[in-house]
Amino acid sequence: MGTRSCGHICGESSPGIGEAGITGDWRDSRPVIDLDKCTPSKKNKPSCFQCWLYCPEAVISKTIPVEINLEYCKGCGICAQVCPTHAITMVAEQGRGSA
Amino acid sequence: MDKIETIQIIDGNQAAALGAKLSRVQVIAAYPITPQTPVTEALSEFVERGELDAQYVAVESEHSALAVCTSASIVGAKAFTATSSHGLAYMHEMLHWAAGTRLPLVLACVNRAIGAPWNVQNDQQDSISQRDTGWIQIYARNNQEILDSVIQAYRIAEKVYIPVMVCYDGYILSHTEMPVSVPTQKEVDKFLPKYKPHTLLDPQNPKNYNLVTLANPRLNAENVLCHGYMEIRFLLQEALQNSRETIIEAGREFGKLFGRSYGLLWKDRMDDADIVIVAMGSLALEAIVASDMLREEGYRTGVVGLRVFRPFPKGDVVAALRGARNIIVFDKNISYGLEGATCSEIKSALYGSGVNAAIRNFIVGLGGRNVAARELADAVKKSLSPSADKTLNREYPEWICYI
Amino acid sequence: MAQVEHPDVVIVLDDTLLKHNGVLDGLAKGGWLIVNSRQEPEHLNCHGEFNVATADATAICQDLGLIVSGLTIVNTAILGAFVRATGLLNVESIKKVIRERFPKADIDVNLAAVEKTYEMTKSKKQGTSK
Numbered sequence: 001m002g003t004r005s006c007g008h009i010c011g012e013s014s015p016g017i018g019e020a021g022i023t024g025d026w027r028d029s030r031p032v033i034d035l036d037k038c039t040p041s042k043k044n045k046p047s048c049f050q051c052w053l054y055c056p057e058a059v060i061s062k063t064i065p066v067e068i069n070l071e072y073c074k075g076c077g078i079c080a081q082v083c084p085t086h087a088i089t090m091v092a093e094q095g096r097g098s099a
Numbered sequence: 100m101d102k103i104e105t106i107q108i109i110d111g112n113q114a115a116a117l118g119a120k121l122s123r124v125q126v127i128a129a130y131p132i133t134p135q136t137p138v139t140e141a142l143s144e145f146v147e148r149g150e151l152d153a154q155y156v157a158v159e160s161e162h163s164a165l166a167v168c169t170s171a172s173i174v175g176a177k178a179f180t181a182t183s184s185h186g187l188a189y190m191h192e193m194l195h196w197a198a199g200t201r202l203p204l205v206l207a208c209v210n211r212a213i214g215a216p217w218n219v220q221n222d223q224q225d226s227i228s229q230r231d232t233g234w235i236q237i238y239a240r241n242n243q244e245i246l247d248s249v250i251q252a253y254r255i256a257e258k259v260y261i262p263v264m265v266c267y268d269g270y271i272l273s274h275t276e277m278p279v280s281v282p283t284q285k286e287v288d289k290f291l292p293k294y295k296p297h298t299l300l301d302p303q304n305p306k307n308y309n310l311v312t313l314a315n316p317r318l319n320a321e322n323v324l325c326h327g328y329m330e331i332r333f334l335l336q337e338a339l340q341n342s343r344e345t346i347i348e349a350g351r352e353f354g355k356l357f358g359r360s361y362g363l364l365w366k367d368r369m370d371d372a373d374i375v376i377v378a379m380g381s382l383a384l385e386a387i388v389a390s391d392m393l394r395e396e397g398y399r400t401g402v403v404g405l406r407v408f409r410p411f412p413k414g415d416v417v418a419a420l421r422g423a424r425n426i427i428v429f430d431k432n433i434s435y436g437l438e439g440a441t442c443s444e445i446k447s448a449l450y451g452s453g454v455n456a457a458i459r460n461f462i463v464g465l466g467g468r469n470v471a472a473r474e475l476a477d478a479v480k481k482s483l484s485p486s487a488d489k490t491l492n493r494e495y496p497e498w499i500c501y502i
Numbered sequence: 503m504a505q506v507e508h509p510d511v512v513i514v515l516d517d518t519l520l521k522h523n524g525v526l527d528g529l530a531k532g533g534w535l536i537v538n539s540r541q542e543p544e545h546l547n548c549h550g551e552f553n554v555a556t557a558d559a560t561a562i563c564q565d566l567g568l569i570v571s572g573l574t575i576v577n578t579a580i581l582g583a584f585v586r587a588t589g590l591l592n593v594e595s596i597k598k599v600i601r602e603r604f605p606k607a608d609i610d611v612n613l614a615a616v617e618k619t620y621e622m623t624k625s626k627k628q629g630t631s632k
Contacts (some may be wrong), residue, residue: 010331013306014307
């Protein structure tokens with residue numbers, strides 16, 4: 001398994017999507033947005049976006065409608081906590097793995 | 100022809116500060132501690148007078164000092180610090196960090212005893228205690244070697260990407276004035292090539308350094324296999340092993356420019372010696388005085404003064420000790436529970452080499468205890484006595500002190 | 503702390519040190535003992551095959567105000583006594599170095615200390631009564 005192809009002599013990385021791996025596998029529950037309650041999605045106008053601002057993994061898009069990249073979302077639930085209209089609920093993941 | 104050097108009567112601290120100044124360091128962060136303080140004072144004066152174009156960062160501790168130097172170095176600046184004893188201990192974790200990040204820092208360690216009990220005088224316990232951190236360690240025997248080694252340290256460090264610690268005895272060298280040839284800036288500029296950092300913070304090419312690195316190698320986002328922790332550590336050891344060539348080359352090129360060559364160790368009268376004294380730092384010069392005394396009494400003594408302690412110059416030590424029947428190692432330090440560090444490492448180097456010599460270890464000079472050449476000579480004679488095995492401790496080192 | 507076991511000159515900056523052992527050990531025959539003291543050389547009670555000189559550098563330095571944090575600094579002044587007694591250097595060399603090496607503000611007072619001490623030094627060569 002030995003290789004020097006990375007050329008690094010100390011721990012180093014460049015920013016890149018998925019640098020830490022497919023972290024979506026880490027979560028126990030996923031955020032689900034109720035678009036009827038989500039202010040920008042409902043009003044079709046850029047506003048709020050607190051979930052985008054607070055997401056520590058930058059997997060929420062500042063778009064209309066708001067979208068969450070579930071390949072990388074770790075299910076921390078911060079978006080649900082900060083949403084002022086309680087538009088986001090954390091829903092338990094059910095048996096995703098299979099042999 | 101322009102003079103390339105002037106002779107100045109300076110102490111070891113001034114020599115270290117001049118070495119850093121001539122190396123054109125860009126960031127200095129250091130915290131005062133006896134007997135290093137005059138180094139920080141001299142450097143801050145150079146900066147204030149505009150003689151050195153550098154940032155002098157006042158910090159509140161040695162840990163912060165090395166943290167600042169590490170940060171400066173990681174963005175490509177040439178950084179310098181100096182400390183002693185407890186100060187070196189205080190920055191211990193950052194020593195590991197700097198070596199693990201492969202930063203070409205230079206640190207002047209003014210060797211001082213570590214408490215408890217509290218003592219501000221000389222011994223080498225401080226730097227010896229840090230020999231596992233991955234730094235290159237060079238010991239100076241006099242003030243000329245301090246100045247010259249600090250300059251060489253930057254050339255070595257920036258070539259192999261390993262930080263270098265230049266160690267010299269507190270008070271004995273740091274506060275004692277002696278004639279030193281000080282090279283001109285022009286000549287030092289010829290000797291030190293431009294630094295090419297392997298780390299840089301560049302918004303066009305963003306990087307994350309020293310991220311959590313797990314046990315196993317991993318594929319990154321570009322599908323390149325990146326090292327696990329162990330591979331990065333392997334590379335440091337490999338670089339240390341290979342740095343021998345760079346250290347020798349730097350010493351040789353320095354000699355070509357300035358007339359003073361440097362290597363891994365110093366040899367005095369080793370051509371026909373079968374009794375060899377081994378010591379490090381200023382003690383290596385005292386050992387020569389002792390050796391001369393013994394020669395006058397008919398003993399065929401020689402001295403090996405270790406200059407580079409890390410990477411330990413195994414091959415060179417073995418070659419130097421090839422003809423020895425008796426080796427007496429004087430340590431100004433002790434790895435408590437065992438013996439002097441130099442002695443252990445000499446024994447380790449000799450293992451399997453076929454060199455069949457009796458090795459004796461004496462602990463001397465701790466806490467600034469005066470070491471007279473005569474005491475060294477007497478210890479050698481005791482080691483050679485036919486009853487040595489009965490009178491001297493076989494398992495642990497002898498101590499030259501009042502107990 | 504020094505490795506000099508056979509000095510040619512021993513300079514003592516505080517004469518109360520003379521009551522301790524070892525101060526004169528190894529002093530070479532015909533060498534010099536130079537002491538910062540109010541006493542004349544013959545009253546120091548130091549006898550041997552060496553010459554003795556004294557100068558009251560403390561009084562000179564106190565008069566000149568060479569005092570730092572309450573401590574009278576005599577080490578430059580005593581060089582005047584050293585030069586006067588041994589003649590190994592001339593006093594102009596000492597003064598030259600002071601002018602070159604000392605901070606501007608300290609030059610004049612140190613020059614004065616050396617000159618005055620040089621003038622006031624009393625020597626007694628070995629084997630003479632005065």
